[in-house]
Each structure stands twice: as structure tokens, then as C-alpha cells.
Amino acid sequence: MTENKNSITILDYFGQMRDSDLWFSFTRSPVIVASACVTLLYLIVTIFAPLIAPHDPFDLASIDLLDASLPPFWMDDGELRFILGTDDQGRDILSTIIYGSRISLFVGFASVIFSLILGVGLGLISGYVGGRLDAFIMRVADVQLSFPAILIALLVDGLARTLLPREHHDEVALYVLVFAIGISGWVQYARTVRGQTLVEKGKEYVQAARVIGIRKWTILLRHILPNVTGPVLVIATIHLAIAIITEATLSFLGVGVPPTTPSLGTLIRIGNDFLFSGEWWITIFPGVALVLLVLAVNLLGDWLRDALNPKLR
Amino acid sequence: MSNLTLLQINNLEIEFPSRKSVLRAVDNVSLCLEKGDILGIVGESGAGKSTVGNALIGLLEPPGQMTKGEIFLDGNRIDNLSDSEKQKIRGKEIGMIFQDPLTSLNPLQTIENQLVETINLHLELGENDARQRAVELLDQVGIPDPDVRVKQYPHQFSGGMRQRVVVALALCAEPNLIIADEPTTALDVSIQAQILDLMRGLCKQKQVGMVIITHDMGVIADITDRVAVMYRGRLVEHGATEKILGNPDHPYTQSLISAVPRPDIKLIRFPQVTYIEDVAEKNTEFDITEHWLGKPREYEAAPGPLVELKNISMRFTTKPAFLRKNRIFLDAVNNVSLDIHEGEVFGLVGESGSGKSTVARIICGLYTPVSGAINFAGTELTALKKQSDLDPFRKQMQMIFQDPYSSLNPRMRVLDIVAEPILFHQLAETRREVEIIVKDLLEHVGLGAQSAVRYPHEFSGGQRQRISIARALATRPRFLICDEPTSALDVSIQAQILNLLKDLQEELGLTMLFISHDLPVIRQMCDRVGVMKDGFLCEMKETEVLFENPEHEYTQHLLNLMPRLEGLSLEGLDMQPQPNQK
Amino acid sequence: MLAFILKRLLQSVVVMLTVALIAFALFRYVGDPINNMVGQDTTLEERAELKERLGLNDPFIIQFYRFVRDASVGEFGLSYQHRRPVKELIAERLPATLELALVSAILALAIGIPMGVYTALKRYGFLSRTFMTISLVGVSLPTFLIGILLILFFGVILRWLPTFGRGDVVEIGWWTSGFLTASGLKSLIMPSITLALFQMTLIMRLVRAEMLEVLRADFIKFARARGLPTRAVHFRHALKNTLVPVITITGLQLGSIIAFAIITESVFQWPGMGLLFIQAIGEVDIPVMAAYLVLIAFFFVVINMVVDILYFVVDPRLRVDKALVNGQ
Numbered sequence A: 001m002t003e004n005k006n007s008i009t010i011l012d013y014f015g016q017m018r019d020s021d022l023w024f025s026f027t028r029s030p031v032i033v034a035s036a037c038v039t040l041l042y043l044i045v046t047i048f049a050p051l052i053a054p055h056d057p058f059d060l061a062s063i064d065l066l067d068a069s070l071p072p073f074w075m076d077d078g079e080l081r082f083i084l085g086t087d088d089q090g091r092d093i094l095s096t097i098i099y100g101s102r103i104s105l106f107v108g109f110a111s112v113i114f115s116l117i118l119g120v121g122l123g124l125i126s127g128y129v130g131g132r133l134d135a136f137i138m139r140v141a142d143v144q145l146s147f148p149a150i151l152i153a154l155l156v157d158g159l160a161r162t163l164l165p166r167e168h169h170d171e172v173a174l175y176v177l178v179f180a181i182g183i184s185g186w187v188q189y190a191r192t193v194r195g196q197t198l199v200e201k202g203k204e205y206v207q208a209a210r211v212i213g214i215r216k217w218t219i220l221l222r223h224i225l226p227n228v229t230g231p232v233l234v235i236a237t238i239h240l241a242i243a244i245i246t247e248a249t250l251s252f253l254g255v256g257v258p259p260t261t262p263s264l265g266t267l268i269r270i271g272n273d274f275l276f277s278g279e280w281w282i283t284i285f286p287g288v289a290l291v292l293l294v295l296a297v298n299l300l301g302d303w304l305r306d307a308l309n310p311k312l313r
Numbered sequence B: 001m002s003n004l005t006l007l008q009i010n011n012l013e014i015e016f017p018s019r020k021s022v023l024r025a026v027d028n029v030s031l032c033l034e035k036g037d038i039l040g041i042v043g044e045s046g047a048g049k050s051t052v053g054n055a056l057i058g059l060l061e062p063p064g065q066m067t068k069g070e071i072f073l074d075g076n077r078i079d080n081l082s083d084s085e086k087q088k089i090r091g092k093e094i095g096m097i098f099q100d101p102l103t104s105l106n107p108l109q110t111i112e113n114q115l116v117e118t119i120n121l122h123l124e125l126g127e128n129d130a131r132q133r134a135v136e137l138l139d140q141v142g143i144p145d146p147d148v149r150v151k152q153y154p155h156q157f158s159g160g161m162r163q164r165v166v167v168a169l170a171l172c173a174e175p176n177l178i179i180a181d182e183p184t185t186a187l188d189v190s191i192q193a194q195i196l197d198l199m200r201g202l203c204k205q206k207q208v209g210m211v212i213i214t215h216d217m218g219v220i221a222d223i224t225d226r227v228a229v230m231y232r233g234r235l236v237e238h239g240a241t242e243k244i245l246g247n248p249d250h251p252y253t254q255s256l257i258s259a260v261p262r263p264d265i266k267l268i269r270f271p272q273v274t275y276i277e278d279v280a281e282k283n284t285e286f287d288i289t290e291h292w293l294g295k296p297r298e299y300e301a302a303p304g305p306l307v308e309l310k311n312i313s314m315r316f317t318t319k320p321a322f323l324r325k326n327r328i329f330l331d332a333v334n335n336v337s338l339d340i341h342e343g344e345v346f347g348l349v350g351e352s353g354s355g356k357s358t359v360a361r362i363i364c365g366l367y368t369p370v371s372g373a374i375n376f377a378g379t380e381l382t383a384l385k386k387q388s389d390l391d392p393f394r395k396q397m398q399m400i401f402q403d404p405y406s407s408l409n410p411r412m413r414v415l416d417i418v419a420e421p422i423l424f425h426q427l428a429e430t431r432r433e434v435e436i437i438v439k440d441l442l443e444h445v446g447l448g449a450q451s452a453v454r455y456p457h458e459f460s461g462g463q464r465q466r467i468s469i470a471r472a473l474a475t476r477p478r479f480l481i482c483d484e485p486t487s488a489l490d491v492s493i494q495a496q497i498l499n500l501l502k503d504l505q506e507e508l509g510l511t512m513l514f515i516s517h518d519l520p521v522i523r524q525m526c527d528r529v530g531v532m533k534d535g536f537l538c539e540m541k542e543t544e545v546l547f548e549n550p551e552h553e554y555t556q557h558l559l560n561l562m563p564r565l566e567g568l569s570l571e572g573l574d575m576q577p578q579p580n581q582k
Numbered sequence C: 001m002l003a004f005i006l007k008r009l010l011q012s013v014v015v016m017l018t019v020a021l022i023a024f025a026l027f028r029y030v031g032d033p034i035n036n037m038v039g040q041d042t043t044l045e046e047r048a049e050l051k052e053r054l055g056l057n058d059p060f061i062i063q064f065y066r067f068v069r070d071a072s073v074g075e076f077g078l079s080y081q082h083r084r085p086v087k088e089l090i091a092e093r094l095p096a097t098l099e100l101a102l103v104s105a106i107l108a109l110a111i112g113i114p115m116g117v118y119t120a121l122k123r124y125g126f127l128s129r130t131f132m133t134i135s136l137v138g139v140s141l142p143t144f145l146i147g148i149l150l151i152l153f154f155g156v157i158l159r160w161l162p163t164f165g166r167g168d169v170v171e172i173g174w175w176t177s178g179f180l181t182a183s184g185l186k187s188l189i190m191p192s193i194t195l196a197l198f199q200m201t202l203i204m205r206l207v208r209a210e211m212l213e214v215l216r217a218d219f220i221k222f223a224r225a226r227g228l229p230t231r232a233v234h235f236r237h238a239l240k241n242t243l244v245p246v247i248t249i250t251g252l253q254l255g256s257i258i259a260f261a262i263i264t265e266s267v268f269q270w271p272g273m274g275l276l277f278i279q280a281i282g283e284v285d286i287p288v289m290a291a292y293l294v295l296i297a298f299f300f301v302v303i304n305m306v307v308d309i310l311y312f313v314v315d316p317r318l319r320v321d322k323a324l325v326n327g328q
Helices: A002-019 A021-028 A030-047 A093-129 A131-145 A149-163 A166-183 A186-202 A204-212 A216-227 A229-252 A264-272 A281-308 B049-056 B083-089 B111-122 B127-140 B159-171 B189-206 B217-223 B241-246 B251-258 B356-363 B387-396 B414-424 B431-444 B449-453 B461-473 B491-508 B519-525 B543-548 B553-561 C002-029 C033-037 C044-053 C060-072 C086-121 C126-140 C143-157 C182-215 C218-225 C230-268 C273-283 C286-314
Strands: B005-017 B022-034 B038-042 B065-073 B094-097 B177-181 B209-214 B226-231 B234-240 B267-269 B307-319 B328-340 B345-349 B371-376 B397-400 B479-483 B511-516 B528-533 B536-542 C170-172 C175-177
Touching (some): A021 A281, A030 A093, A030 A281, A093 A131, A093 A166, A093 A186, A093 A216, A093 A229, A093 A264, A093 A281, A131 A186, A149 A229, A149 C230, A149 C273, A149 C286, A166 A229, A186 A204, A204 B397, A204 B414, A216 A229, A229 C126, A229 C143, A229 C230, A264 A281, A281 C126, A281 C143, B022 B049, B022 B209, B022 B226, B038 B049, B049 B065, B049 B177, B111 B159, B111 C230, B159 B177, B159 B189, B177 B189, B209 B217, B217 B241, B226 B241, B234 B241, B328 B356, B328 B371, B328 B536, B345 B519, B387 B397, B397 B461, B414 B449, B431 B449, B491 B519, B511 B519, B519 B543, B528 B543, B536 B543, C002 C286, C086 C175, C086 C182, C086 C286, C143 C182, C182 C230, C230 C286
Parallel strands (some): B397 B479, B479 B511
Antiparallel strands (some): B226 B234, B307 B328, B307 B371, B528 B536, C170 C175
């Protein structure tokens, strides 16, 4: 009987979703639907990269230097085996892009999650507890906010680089990068969540819960947290785009992921050296892949922000 | 159309197309106004009264559009003018006053700049004359030291003063017609009276016509000459104010007037209002004594008063600073002592900032007082330090809040909202039992059990307030605090909620603390009343005695400001026999 | 107001000291300064003696004091990589970065702010929608990729513009300027566009959002109801109220431009501080890193101070005088 009831509520949820303004504004805009599809495509392709990629660019046995610097298949000398051509080592560009997107997306998601947990946690505490702790957290946030995120990520990464010997560094480089980008992004979450928490805290449903006797931390988690998720979702989406760009930038500058596990940024950097010799495809295709991904995520974030903002309706 | 006719509206129709349907906000409304007359447009939320006002001045919010009708000002048709022609009329011919004085003025410009800018736009005066006129206008609207204050910025004025500036701005180009959209709703009673006096005086003196849009029968009775009653976009009745209020023809007007709380008579119940889309009164009657809700509670009767406040004081830090001497404090409650006896309804009345809500929040433990003691049923609550020691008392006292839109967690289903106190205090054995209790409660407050699976946003304000009541009753409290429970509601819904609270109080033998700024409501609900001002308790008496013989100067002042509402129809009212009625 | 500025000044000093502490810790404890100064064949005694002579055995606080004292006059020691005083290196590179940043900032603000205002006022216009779409693409294009694309088109394919360096510069005292020669100006075009484009789109979007927010305010509706012409409502009332947030944005963006100069300089081999810094990170050239860090922090602190003071000029609510807030 309970099962039956539950299934009804789930159906209700779907019904509500179909009726909701969010779903309506989603289906109304083909650009947004396309962006969602592109993002989804990236996720699927990168998760199943070993199954989908035509070649394994890191399997040294399968790489043949004779295949080096082949152009895309539609140009003279191009081969259908390598749709988007090969790089100077004979690696298939399409496959390196797929594996590179995998690294880029991993770093992007991981650092967003890191920022989100840190920022939402500190924001909730700051807003709900208030007092000196709040003042301290917000002071730190203010100072950090006056420095651009990319600079902070660069510094953290540079610091780790100088602290760790090179051979160790390559092993943990990916996680250092996640930490560096994550730590540079928490302020946005913390400030928004703090502001929202202050608003929600003053609302009467929180006072009603206190009158019932519900304890502080339960109120924070059960009542306030669910009501601050809307803005957090918007920030997280936009932050994902920023994190992917930041990672690509750091890798492009040569301080990101090690060349053994290239991300899109690394691929662009490697290809940049061949730009002048006319082998543009080595750098342009990873660039296009990067922009397409970031653009799709940005479009989603932009739409989400407008759709969730009641004032804009 | 006579020579005196200033404004004539014929068959006005305004539609708001939305994605699902077209909402007809105003439907076939015809009105007229003579010079120097004040016309009130009254109605509850969603009646379309503000839309009429916006249409008059040509500022309909998109996507709203006028689909039919014509508007004449001084015999000239104005609704079909071009945008730039309409813009010339605005300010020059028609002045507008909005509800919220705090946001109506540009914060970055001095009052002088805003006045002079408007004067220069419409009148051919030199720069110096315009400045002179700005000062005169401020003087006319009753702002002291106008030549000094004209140089100041809006944030340097209080709310009431800002509304005076807004009035001055609306009048500065000598328009023939003023439209005031809820001009006093955001203000306190005493300031409200001043602003209304000012507006009426200026209208009569300058022979300016005024359309005043309001939900408040008190405002209508106070200053209008004629009144138009709107309901769901339609004009249901239109005529001289005395006639409409004293002898309404239309059943909607009748029910609306019968729902208005009277300052001068005490009702047993408000009449059942028929013209509302909210839920009806509770439909399934069950014998309350047999039921879980009505069963005698296991608490012992308190020896003395149930709630006793001894010398309670509370202060807030309004400007925090590192050094103690630099902090600025607000003494919200000053040495307040009162007691509330078992089974009575005790009222606290006062203007905003008087500290009445703070007292309520101190009693239920939301604030810790700086000094003083609170006794509940003989136990000193202020001496209890541990949360868990307070829990048994929290179960006995619950609270209903003012704002129905923020007092329910929007992310929780009604079932979970009402179940939360039951689960927290472990009042039921199984989940199933909890659900049955919740459904009974919802039934009892007139919502019906099926509402349990819905979310708060699916309900109207009055319905949400019923959910709040159900939640407050879920722990079977003996003491219920109602903090302005109806001040955000329309008058007919207010009447229903007040009826419900009265019924529950009687059935369940509740003790109640009822807080309101609205004296007539207090008179309907309370056995005894305390009057608060600036954190002090001025006077405390039996309700009827207080209303008939106020002793404290401030109480007399408040009672004087109270809208008289004389001449309101008494038809259908269930009056209490009054021993001292003359 | 004076109290406010003093408070801000104090905060700035705290921020600078914190950054200096990080820079000092980097300098003193990351890697061994002695190792970087002497050759492989130096004996242990010689090292110990050098350590003593340089005061590296003194208590932490004294060493930190010396660091701050030296840093405040720009003294950061010798670069490990270049074997030259850091002060000289920075002084050489500073003009290149500042000229690039200046041109980009002017470009970004002069185009970004009007576009933001325009897209807010003509929200549903065709041109606005086009701008908004282009700006989303702009936000999605990483700075380095913009640079690469520009190089590919205008440098490699069309061969119109130089792809690296500053071109010919003119020395004015210790300052070197690329503004005065044709090749200097030509070299400036692509890097400054690269640096400005991302900031421009960001500024435009932020200004638009703020402007829309203000346009919804009640006092705008009231101004319209008084018959004020649309122009006056938009520019006298709305725009001025948008100014406060726009100042913040501008301040932050100026900071960003200096930070993003690192990327642009790296793409175009622009001989500025950013390139110096990125090379220092690669080579673990700690004195250069420390100096760059302190200098950048100083720039940011100054920008923030200016922003705070501008607030006072624009917003009368901050100049609040309690005595004037009367009751009824």
C-alpha cells in the first residue's frame, strides 16, 4: 500500500515538473535544449571514453611515428583512420580530445564540488551563527575576492610545485589542481549562501521550528539548506564553466596537469607550437572542443539564473 | 457629462495574457469623478483596483493592455494618446502616489533636485522660483524647517515624512487629478491619520480630484466622498460613501462590510461570508470531546496565572562595534510585567516598534531577555538552561505567525510541516498514527485531509494561515501565541480566521496571547488588553473597560486615531449584548 | 569619513602584511636560499658562514621585519635564474605590463559599459539579443584561445600584425613606451584586444544585470508617473543608481586585467611582469615570485581603496549623519 502511494507521489512530481515554469522555459528555447544535449553528450562520451575513442592515444605500442602530423581526413594526405588528423607524435587528435575532455571535466566537476562543499558549509555557518566567526569568515572572503580566482589558483599551484619534488608532483598534480581551483572559488558560494541564510533565518518558518523546539543544526540542515539550493545550483553551473576554463588556462601556461595525462588546455599548448608551421588542426580542434563545452555549460547556467529568478518573470 | 466632471471612465477592460490563458483583470468598469471630489476604489486582493489606477496614468505593467473602453480627463480622451503625449499628462494633469514611501524616492538625489526637476519640467518657472516653490510645497505638506530639509537626501527622512515628500512631488505641477494607490498601507496608524488629513485638506483646498485605491474600509470611511466597490475585476457597486457603507445593495458589499471588525461593538462571531473563494468553514464535524485533540490534557492546572512576566527587559544591538561604548542599542522591551490567566485571551496592542512582538518572542523562547523572569505554570522558564529541560514547556506553548507566505517552509509538504512537532515531541507511536492526526487536524481547521500531500505555494494566504494553526495545535498546546495572525490577510478572510481561532479557543480551552496593531480586531478577540509604546506597557485592563474608559494618555490617543467606521451597516451582525451601551 | 578611510587603511596594511608573510615564508622556507646562491662545490663551513652573515639564523620575527623593511623599498634580493636584482628585473618589465593593462582597461570599460546600458534599456531589441549572444560566446572563450585565434588569423594567415613582443620602444627615463612607435602600436593591438575581450563581455553582462535591477525599482516607476521623459528617467535616475555596483565591478575588473595579463603575455611573449612570473614559477625562482606577489597585492589594495572612496562620493547614504535622521 505504501508502495502504491509512493508511486503516485513520484508521478505527481513528474506532473509538477511538466507543469512547472522551469520545464516550460526549458522546452521553449531550442538553444537551451541543444546546450543540455551537448553537455550530456560530453558526459557520456568522456565517461565511456575507452569504449568510444577510436584509438588509445596513450598506448605507445599502437602509435606509429609514420602517422605523425596528418591533417584531417578531408584534406590532402588526410586519412579516414584519423578523422581530425594526428599530432606530431602520431596520436589521433579525436581520441586525445576525448581523453582530454575527460580530464578537463573531471577537474571541473571535482573542483566545483570542492568549492561547493566548502563554500556552502562556511556560508551556512557564517549566516546562521553570526558574530565574530561570521565577521572573520567574511573578512577572509572579502580579501580573497579582491584577488582574481585565476591568480589564486596559479599561486596555490605554484606553491605546490615548489614544495613538492617534480617526480612526486606529477603524481598528485591533478589533485593539486582540483584543490587550487576549488579553493579559489568558494567565496561566491559562501557569500550567496550566507546572504540567503540570513534571509531564510529571519523568516517565520524557521522561528516556528524553533518554537517547536527543533535544535539549531537540524533547523540548519532540514529547513534552511533546502531553501538555499536554488542560487547554489546557478552558481555551480556557471562555476563549472569557469573551472574548466581555469584548468585549461593553467594547463596552457604549463602549470596544470602533467603532459602524461593531457587535458584540453595541455593539448592546445602542445599544438600552439605547430601553429606557425601550418599544422593548425593540432591546436584548433581541442580549442573548439573546449569552447563548445564551456559555451553549452554557460548557456545552461545563464538560462537557469533567469528561470530561477522570480523577479525577471 | 457635466462641466464639473473631471474624470470619466467608460467600459474599461484590461487583459493580461499569460502562457496558459488570458486574465481579465478589469472587466467593464465605468466610473466618473467630479472636481474636488475624492473617489475611493475598494476591493480585496486581486480585485483589479490597482490595475485601474495604473491604466489611468498610462503605466500598465506589461503584458497588461487595455482592450476596451475609453478614459476622459476634463472632457478630452486620454487613453488613445501616444506615449509622448501621455507622458506630458503625467505629473502635469495627473499626479500619482504609491504605497511604499521607502522605495518611491531616488536615494541618490536630494529632495530639492527631485522636486525642482519635476517643477521645471511642467511649469515655466525660473530656477530660483522653482527652488522657492519646492520649499513652499514641503511647508504645505507639513515638513518642519523646509528650507533646511529640502537639501537633504531621502534616507534622512522617516517613513511618514517621506510619504509627505511623495505627496509634495505628486502635487508639485498642480495636477487636477491625483491617484493614490494604497497611500497609507505601509504606515503606522497615527501617521496614517496625519497623511489622510493632509491629502483630504489639500484636495479640498486646491479643488483637486482624487482617486484613492485601498483595501481598507477605515480609509474609505475617513476621507472619501464616493466609493466604488470592485470584486474580481468587476465593479459591483458605486455611489456616495455614506450610502454604500450604511446601506449596501450588492451582496458582496454587504458581506465585505459585515466582515470589517468594528471598534465600537463586540461581536460573538463574524457572520459567515459567502463571497470568497477560500475554503468554507470546516465541513466534517466531529465530537471534539471524543477526539484526540479534545481529550483532557494531562497538565495540572496552574496555581496562579498560567504565564507570568516579571520585569522583562530586552535590548538589541542596532550598531555593532568592537568597543562597547561605540555600540548603539535599542531597548525593545522595558521592564514589562504582566500575567495571563488560564483560559483567557490576552491582547497586546501597539504601533510598529512598540515591542509587542518582542514580548511574544521572549515568552516562547526565541529571544533571551536581558533581565527579568518568565514563569509558566509555576516554573521559571528563564532559569532553565538546557534545551531538553525546556522541551516539555515548548510542547505546551505554540505560536502562529504574521506572514502566511514565510511561516511555512516552501520545500516541505503540508503533511511534513504539521507532522514535524508531533515527531519531535514523540506524541505518536507510528508513522501511520502521525498521518491520521495530521489529517484530522487539517480537517479541523477547515482545509480537508487531501491537502496533506500538497506544497504551501498551492494555497492562498488564508489557507496557509490555517496550516499554521494546524501546526500550532499539533502538540496539543494549552497556550497559543498569535502574532498579528490576520494582518496580512484580506478582510473577509480575516473574519474567517478570527472565527476559527475563537472556536478553537472555546473548544480546546486554550489560553491565548493575541497581538495586533488593529484595535477593532483586539476588541473582537480579547478579554483583557495591554497597550504598549516604545517598549513600555502603558495600560492593562479588561477590553471593554479599556475601550470605554481609557486612562493613559497614549491609549486615548490611539483610540482617537482609530477609524470610527460610523454609519457602517450593522446588518447580519451577531452582537454581544452590551451592558454599558448608551 | 576620515575614520572610515583610516579603518580601510588599517585593513589594507593587515592584508599587505599577510601577503608579505606568505611571500616571506615562500622565500625563506621553500627551497634553501643558500643552495640557490652558491655553487655545488661550496663547503659546509662556507655555507654556515654565509648563513650567519645573511642573518638566516636570526629569530623568525627579526628576519620577517628585515624582509618587510626591504620589501617596502622594493628590495627583494637576487633572482636565482637571472642572477640580477629582482628590483631591476621588475622595473624593466613593469612598463610593458602597465601599458598593456591600461589600453585593455580603457577598451573594456569604454565598450563594455555602454553596451551593458544599451542591452538593459533595449532589453528585447534585436541588437541587444545579438550582443547578449555574442557576449556568451565571449565569456566562453578562454583568453589564451582568443590570443591563439588572433595570431592564427592576423599573424599567420593574413600576416598583418606581429605575433610576439612589443616592437620598438622608446626610452623615457627608466620607462619604456611602445606608444610612440608604429611597430610598438601595431604590436599592442592583438594583445590588448585579447586581454580586453573577456573583461568587456563580463563588464557588459554585469552592468546590464545591475541596470535591469534598478529599472525595476519603485522610484523609477514614480519618476515615470511624474511625467519625466524617458531619457531623464534612464540616464539621470537609473544610470546614477547603477553607478555604485559598476564601480565595484570596474575595480575588480582592473585587478583581473593585471592577473589575466599573465596569460596574454605568455601567449604573445610580451616582455611584461606576467611573463617573468610564469617563468619564475617554472624555474622555482622564489625571489621573483615573492616580489611579484607583493607588488600585485599592493596594486589590488590600492584599487580597493580607491573603490571604497568613490563609494562615498557617489552614495549619500554612506555619508549618513545620525543627527539628521529625525523622527516625525
